[in-house]
Amino acid sequence: MPIHPPVEVAGHVWDWSETIVFGVLNVTPDSFSDGGQFDDVERAVARARELVAAGAHAIDVGGESTRPGSTPVPADEELARVLPVIERLASDEGVGVPISIDTYKAEVARAAVGAGASIVNDVSGLQLDAAMTATVAELGASVIIGHLRGEPATMMHDVSFDDVVAEVIDELKARVRQAVTAGIAAERIFVDPCFGFGKRAEHTLALLAATERLREEIGYPLMLGPSRKSFIGGVTGAPAQQRVMGTAAAAAIGIAQGAEMLRVHDVAELMPAIRVADAVRRA
Secondary structure, X not given: OOOOOOEEEOOEEEOOOOOEEXXXXXXXXXXXXXOOOOOOHHHHHHHXXXXXXXXXXXXXXXXXXXXXXXXXXXXXXXHHHHHHHHHHHHHOOOOOOOEEEEOOOHHHHHHHHHHOOOEEEEOOOOOOOOXXXXXXXXXXXXXXXXXXXOOOOOOOOOOOOOOHHHHHXXXXXXXXXXXXXXXXXXXXXXXXXXXXXXXXXXXXXXXXXXXXXXXXXXXXXXXXXXXXXXXXXXXXXXXXXXXXXXXXXXXXXXXXOOXXXXXXXXXHHHHHHHHHHHHHHOO
């Protein structure tokens, strides 16, 4: 059963009676599993419509790949990728859901919210850009506070945890405190342990297994992003494009333990598993 009060995001009320699904829309040439597929505005809008028609409650737009070893993109290049898409999505009747901007740069977040985004999804948990926390507070946007040590380009160089679950909980709680102290309203905060970001497969599996603990100890709506991740490939041997069934299993496990939000690429393929897991969780 829901443990959080309903929240309003861009005119939509999320009462946690079902899992909130974010459909991934990468407008990048080099994302790990769908790079280059939607880097044209018309293709991106068409894909967003498909995601919403399949059941997505929000669209998460990304203009910079954060896969391990990725090269950082200058803010002006990231803006050139995402702003035309966000502007179109915000005015498209076939979309009609909240838009999230996947960025760790305050400049990009500000422009994206100005173009129509209402959620900032910062994988770094407000750590990589010193201006991000104050910017989100000023904008009044919702925020997904992620967990990442270091930067995407180097996050897998020195991965070390004594107790990954306890450490991720403590670090996310500290980042939430930072956000609230800066003036970000508590009801606008969501958290994400960020599977695979500075974490090896065994760390991600441990975090997934501890979903209920994460949810209860952090105390904010919990997003999971298992979609097509390498830990699934490590278990199944499947390449990124063939990890839908593994993603479905991870999603169902997370929902069964109380995760309120999912970020996935394959909304249509995953919705049956999500709905069954929802029904069992809420029975």
